[in-house]
Amino acid sequence: MNSTELITGIGELTTQVESTSPRERLHDAALVVGDGRILWIGPAARAPAADHRTDVDGRAVLPGWVDTHTHLVFGGDRSAEFEARMAGQAYAAGGINTTVAATRAATEDQLVATAQRLRHEAEGQGTTFLETRTGYGLDVASEARSARAAASVADVVTFLGAHIVPAGMGRRTYLDLVTGPMLQAVLPYVQFIDAFCERGAFDVEETREVLLAGRAAGLGLRVHGNQLGFSGGVRLAAELGALSVDHCNYLEPADIDALAAGATVVTLLPACDLSTRQPFPPARRLLDAGVTIALATNCNPGTSYTTSMPYCVATAVLQMGLTVGEAVWAATRGAARSLGRDRGTDAIGSLFVGGRADLQVLNAPSISHLAYRVGVPLTGAVWRQGVRVAPMP
């Protein structure tokens, strides 16, 4: 075994070992890390010896964030479109074409460098497990290149060939490509498949065809649904038992019933909702119906160019009706569940003996400060698989 590290003086420890929110918070705790795993958790007074010792002086410790929805492989910039939208222009899915052109024009090294920079920025804000997805290539070679770049940067990758029908291509021709050669080309690099089920993108039957092709190839299912209207994407996700349906700004009672009857996680993307000026999803009603919630950044250059999970947690508390405990759970263990990774030895999003040492220290005595002190950068040290990726400032 390599050297061990004792992290002690933890004022408040959030482990997320219970399987539903809200979480219990332990006080005066300590933990020992070694070989990328957690070796011991308990009261600080009974902590065993270790090679190194870090005293966090009463600060809060919790699992690193699990960001399940990002689009980090892209070229170009859409700050001008953003400024125009803030001055009153409505969001439409077609803006994606701008990024597709810039992504195709970029070299693979450029794509990887941008994605790495954003991953590093996310780690500095406490993110220890990151999904990213394709969807700005939209031809076989470009999607394969995007998937390879994504796999070199992220922990898991989602194939989003079905983002939009690219300019100049017929719908049927493109669907045959996505469900055929493009899917085969990305398969070595991806674990999930996603489709954008929305007016201006793909309808329910097209989405179903894409998802079923992905399932047949062994991929987990994710859906972009009901962001811009009642698209039917949520009902389809529930019907197919998708791992997650993301956005969900427009939900009818029957959508909530369908979600409550199944195990599909709803992933909320509050930064995107604000940037596109969509109404927030009815998060409180979903929770009260028993639906599992995850929180993610949706980091992308068009509609949500943030890597900040702390901002998403704070916004969920201040504006979406989640308690602090519920929001933190959604950004850790809830997010893990939406990746099928919340149980077993390789579980993420919770802290348990034998599990991955993915954790963060806040420069604050409690997770409540994530919303109480909104906007203040509170991330202290961050460990990913036991390795410190961000120092204590």
Next chain:
Amino acid sequence: MNSTELITGIGELTTQVESTSPRERLHDAALVVGDGRILWIGPAARAPAADHRTDVDGRAVLPGWVDTHTHLVFGGDRSAEFEARMAGQAYAAGGINTTVAATRAATEDQLVATAQRLRHEAEGQGTTFLETRTGYGLDVASEARSARAAASVADVVTFLGAHIVPAGMGRRTYLDLVTGPMLQAVLPYVQFIDAFCERGAFDVEETREVLLAGRAAGLGLRVHGNQLGFSGGVRLAAELGALSVDHCNYLEPADIDALAAGATVVTLLPACDLSTRQPFPPARRLLDAGVTIALATNCNPGTSYTTSMPYCVATAVLQMGLTVGEAVWAATRGAARSLGRDRGTDAIGSLFVGGRADLQVLNAPSISHLAYRVGVPLTGAVWRQGVRVAPMP
């Protein structure tokens, strides 16, 4: 003269030298700083020599934030009250009593240490000029001590004896104290007077009495008005020609007309609005009526425990209808105007030759990224009166 510093490679320079928003942004600019002042501004290609040179590599440079509304002198913590409010409990002004008791129980050294820590945290986020106020002492000795502590930490101080009537004291007795011995005791330390004109605090006639006593003593006028209802505070502020009226969540058309007819600045406090779940003020209507807007944090342990001006700017853009240029102007030159400090040699909130070298570098090519990349800590280096108070990360 001490040594000079050339800051070059500025991708976008926002000077705020025009007196109304939105601002022009210069490209490929440089500036020279020496003896705490700006010595030169112009195109990078024509920059003069200097003793030291900092290349900011295409980043945006703008004036440091001017935070005109904070309550940094306090004891204790109200995170439990915050969590209860997030779980559905309504905000009432009475919670102030909790902080009054804790402030009276703290030593002056403790009060100064807390305020210094928060000022340092604010500087790390780009704030170079900071107001703070009393209002958690509410007896003569405690207010005098708070004013002295405030003056040792902040650039300017506001006397807020009229925060609430403290528990166990008659209204008339307290007003006589505030307008008499308490005002005299704080006078060596303060430049402004403020009163909380609200149900549960002071009515319009009481507020008028307090403000007029302050004016007679030579203080500039500020008002907490119309936060929890139509309190009349806004109309009174306009009538008296106060420098600023802060909050303004509830405005009738006649309030907006009164503001448009005068020069009183409206100071928006978006983090407080979210934390107390008040409706946002009609910022767009105010701007369209020609009212000058400032943005501030309202940093205090009860209703807005943030030091983050970037968060306030982003929220104003994403949720209150300001353009990026308008929000940045409101957080710099608009804020300066609300302190009577936006013109002349000692002006703050704008960058001009001969003026104070209070400026910040963003880790981004444009001020648009403050909202486009919401939540991401973008503050780079910060200079206050020519001295670097935050390094380039």
